[in-house]
Amino acid sequence: MSAVNKSAEDGDSFSSKVIYIVFVILLLDLLGFTLILPLLPSILDHYAQMGDVVYQSLQSVVDWFREAVGIPLEKKYNAVLFGGLIGSLFSLLQFLSSPLTGALSDRHGRRPLLILTTLGLISSYAVWAISRSFGMFLLFRVIGGICKGNVSLCTAIVADLPCPKARNRGMAMIGIAFSLGFTVGPLMGAYFAISSRTTGNIFYQTPALLALAFSVADLVFIWLMLPETLKKDVKDPSSGFGDSRDLLNPLSLFHFTAVTKSKDPPSKKRMQKLHVLGLVYFCYLFLFSGLEFTLSFLTHQRFQFTSMQQGKMFFFIGVIMALIQGGYARRIKPGHHIRAVHMAIIALIPAFILIGLSWNILMLYSGLALYSFAAAIVVPCLSTLVSDHGSANQKGTVMGILRSLGALARALGPVVASSVYWIAGAQICFLLTSASFIIPLVLLRTAQRLKEE
Structure with a gap:
């Protein structure tokens, strides 16, 4: 009996160690990733004022489309559409790379793939730091989009943990890392952009160098501290690229075909639930990412927010998310996650209405508070639900596909919004998006019925 207790204690100790290591890895990753968020409108304005050749060429395409559909010239709205196209490029590349990264990690292990993707991110931030043209800025986004596999890999690491309670706690800690990253990162980006201007450098150079430093620190920490969580006896030698169509075809991804065709697929009922949860995840992020992207432009245009004010806004969002995830989200009991997601999505409906109609700062921040509450709950809970599907040697594939569906949603959402x-x-x-949240709510109800049958 004592041997069993000692084994359980060792397992709990290992799980706790892995969770905190994943937390640090993701926090460093997200601090670097979010530095650019409050700067994006200013970066686009910078290249527009420079008369950059690549920027002007792409802008001419936007102008052609505007004239073709007969929309009057509004430069402030042109910037929003142009920014949406640029933002979608990153997510589209994520959509292509995430399932391949996840499947390869099922074959070769989480740690080697995490080291590889972090090396790619380092190279992308180095390109940003030395960029002096819009073409170089686009190259930075392309490399980063291909290599941004840290989130799906860290989620797969947590899904590898043997205890459901540990997995639940790990997903909540991933959520807290997101909250802190989106709290501190944008504020740091805005602050160092201002300090970069005062020293006579291009305003984005210091944030770019800081993002590079965070990524290098992340690589060192992974190399020194992260153990391999995928045991050799559960590695799937058939995983990897396999039939690449199953990992790149959107229809196959929505049906999790790569999981269905594996050696030990889940039952038909569990696959049905997995399909529905994947649809909920996609629909939610498709709608949510539209607000997430256009929010900076709305505040920049309606309230004339500076980069620092944008940073403070993201700080407010991040603090509320961290409080919700540290207090409520991590205490959600197994079996109650769908109900929590349902409640959070309902809260988004008044949130979008308040933000879209806001005519003063108080109304804006009231909407942002509800927005932050929902953002703190939906993705961690859905990730926990999805991570329970698939055998031990399929976790990377399952989470990679989920991440890919999210990336596709984030690619399409900003363009449509x-x-x-x-x-x-x-x-x-914002009002149309608010009304559209009825779709994931209906899908959630379907997932709940599948659970109850």
Whole structure:
């Protein structure tokens, strides 16, 4: 009996160690990733004022489309649509790379793939730091989009943990890392952009160098501290690229075909639930990412927010998310996650209405508070639900596909939202999105019925 207790204690100790290591890895990764968030409108303005050849060429395509559909010239709305197209490039590359990264980690292990993707991120931030043209800036986004596998790999690491309670706690800690990253990162980006200007450098150079430093520190920490969580006896030698169509075809991804065709697939009922949860995840992020992207432009145009004010806004969002995840989200009991997601998505409906119609700062921040509550709950809970599907040697594939669906949603969401924003204005954009949340709510109800049968 004592041997069993000692084994359980050792397992708990190992799980706790892995969870805190994953927390640090993701925090460093997200601090570097979020530095650019409050700077994006200013970066686009910078290249527009420079008369950069690549920027002007792409802008001419936007102008052609505007003229083709007969929309009057509004430079402020042009920036939103143009920014949406640039933002979607990163997510589209994520959509292509995430399932391959996850599947390869099922074959070769989480640690080697995490080291490889972090090396790629280091190279992307180095390109940003030395960039002096819009073409170089695009190259930075392309490399980063291909190599940004840290989130799905860290989620797979947590899914490898043997105890459901440990996995639940690990997903909550991933959420807290996101909250802290999105709290501190944008504020740091805005602060160092201002200090970079005062020293006579290009305003984004210091944030770019800081992102590079965070990524290098992340690589060192992974190399020194992270153990391999995928045991040799559960590694799937058939994993990897396999039939690449199953990892790149959107229809196959929505059906989790790579999991269905594996050696030990889940039952038919569990696969049905996995399909529905994947749809919920996609629909939620498709709608949510539209607001997430256009928010900076709305505050920049309606309230004339500076980069520092944008950073403070993200700080406010991040603090609320951290409080919710540290207090409520990590205490959600197994079996109650769907109910929590349902409640959070309902909260997004008034959140989008308040933000879209806001005519003063108080109204804006009231909407942001509800927005932050939902953001703190939905993705961690859905990730926990999905991580329970698939055998031990399929976790990387399952989480990679989920991440890919999220990336596809984030690629399409900003384009659609910024197009509606451009054509109909901010209020219509946010109100339409608010009404559209009925779709994931209906899908959630379907997932709940599958559970109850």
